[in-house]
Amino acid sequence: MDASRGYHQIHMAPEDEEKxxxxxxxxxxxxxxxxxxxxxVGGTYQRMANEMFAKKIGWNMEIYVxxxxxxxxxKSEHLLNLRxxxxxxxxx
Numbered sequence: 001m002d003a004s005r006g007y008h009q010i011h012m013a014p015e016d017e018e019k020x021x022x023x024x025x026x027x028x029x030x031x032x033x034x035x036x037x038x039x040x041v042g043g044t045y046q047r048m049a050n051e052m053f054a055k056k057i058g059w060n061m062e063i064y065v066x067x068x069x070x071x072x073x074x075k076s077e078h079l080l081n082l083r084x085x086x087x088x089x090x091x092x
Contacts, residue, residue, distance in 0.1 A: 003067065060084075
């Protein structure tokens with residue numbers, strides 16, 4: 001699964017929002033969520049995903065930066081494993 005939109009789900013610390021400011025012809029704007037392209041966004045996202053799925057990684061899931069792989073030993077278990085992961089994503 002491609003989870004690249006997950007970057008935009010991570011809220012910025014209020015004291016750091018001003019550090020992401022950019023100017024347009026309509027005014028000054030700050031990011032309230034993590035914009036793709038910041039220096040540490042990959043590591044921040046990886047750390048969040050690792051914490052969120054700590055019990056699943058290595059068992060029925062692998063995470064590579066913004067890609068999530070759900071795996072099963074038997075075909076009949078795969079839908080159950082996917083459901084678990086999607087439920088966890090919805091709760092978080």
